Amino acid sequence: MKNWWKFLGIGLLLLASIAALRIPLAPALVHVSPDRIAPGTTDITITGYNTAFTSGALVKLVNEEQQVCATSVSVLDASHLTARFEVPAGMKANLTDVSVDDLIYTGALFTEGLGAGITSAVCPETYPAPASFTFPNRSILYESIRNLHFHVPMWFTMIVLMGISVFQSIKVLGNNSLDNDLAAEMAARIGLVFCVLGLITGALWARATWGAFWTNDVKLNGAAVTGLIYVAYLVLRGSVQDAHKRARLAAIYNIFAFMLLVLFLFVVPRLNAIDSLHPGNGGNSGFNDLDMDNSLRSIFYPAVLGWILVGCWMYDLRVRAARLANNLDR
């Protein structure tokens, strides 16, 4: 069973992709109307996402230490409910959180009030909903968080393939073998495919979350430079006729470019990290804050491994096909 890793790659890729698309997002409150309330009797309509509101829902307003419980709750459907509050005049003029059971919408609405003189109501205890396997539901990201399992593995796979390419190039310098040169070229070609896929998934994600397909971000510049370098590598290969000379020139450029690329991707961003919109850079919350219950991680790592194995398989197929073509020519 020498091809076990191909089956493993396909299996992991299928499982991770299906899981990435099928696992629901965690329930959350997404909209509260009106967004400004005054003291008196007020009806508030709350919209949830992936929620299962029931008529027994406990709804409250929380304004720092002040707390007001809903007097009545009418559930319209699983994701809409209307709650009636008797808002006391002593509420602080402040942003107020709205909560339904254990779901909290922070800073949902603005309350007008005199600022002091009410004692906090004691609302009935709420019990946390039974934990189920969900992806984090974060504002701005929402459903697009699934793209994590497609966008990020592309870059991991690309780096692995470019690493294979450089490894083969180093061997070319040692033994002048045309077979290693072929392998280096094919690894770079497949790596470039993953670079393009990474750029496409990234551009779509950027449009959905940041509002533009392309931003001036250190990681995007790194991706663009990577693409340019490997296209230049292929152009260099195309412009030299003699096979042995081509092998050596391409190997030298590949090694030189890869080392500078490593510097560009991993050292220069340390200097300009503040420019990045990516998680974990420039004060943005990283993977650790996003993924409190490890639900993303448990899909993400298999996805990365699956994509890397499938990328290596693609590379293997291209190398074997090219070898066969060479033998036919001979």
Next chain:
Amino acid sequence: MKVSALCSAVWFSLRGVCSTNGEGGPPTFVPVKPGEIAALLRLEVALDLRQRAAWAGMLLYVVSAVYVCYLAVKGGLGLATWNALFWIILLFAAFNALTRSFQREDAGRQLYLYTLVDPRSVILARAIYNAASMVVLSLLSLLVYSLLLGTEVLENADLLQFVLAVVLGGIGFAAVLTLISAIAARAGNGIGLMAILGFPLVLPLLLTVMRASKLALDGVAWSITSTYFGGLVLLDVITITLAWILFPYLWRD
């Protein structure tokens, strides 16, 4: 007294390393051969003095590029634009100047050099010579540029830092483009290939040096800009080391 003793000790140890590569015994690994590098540098200078038109051409290129910018923008440049335009002019000047580095080599002289010297000495001598000529070219460009496009931008600047950025940037361009020029010349498809191969590799350096010089123009303190200058020195050193490692493979045919 102590310093001179130290210097002579270093010099003799280097000569000692060189002399172990004599006829007796297996060839030993010699990292640098100062004698060869000095001779090659003299050769470069002699060749350049013979082709003064090339230097005149480079200077004219810079002056015309700056003049075109001057006519196009008609003064009133903001700090960021002033900086960006300056580096773009310098980038193209570097490509223009360094493409010559290995193009002018004909096959006969290359073979002759190959029989005489270590390829590592060739690349180090070329890199040093190119770095020196880039520094001269950058400082001259800076002079022409600030004459034509105005020096208001330099009023709040930390001039020492800015000149340091220009010098380190020039050295970095030379370091990257020397090896690329050798590859392009070997591939036999000179100038077009040089630009295609060189641009993506120069970008890391260009972004860092533009940021450093922008901070220098803003007059930011050393404590903040030193990271960028450290990064620039690191990039320069790593690039030259890579060229030094890879060039021997490029040279033999």
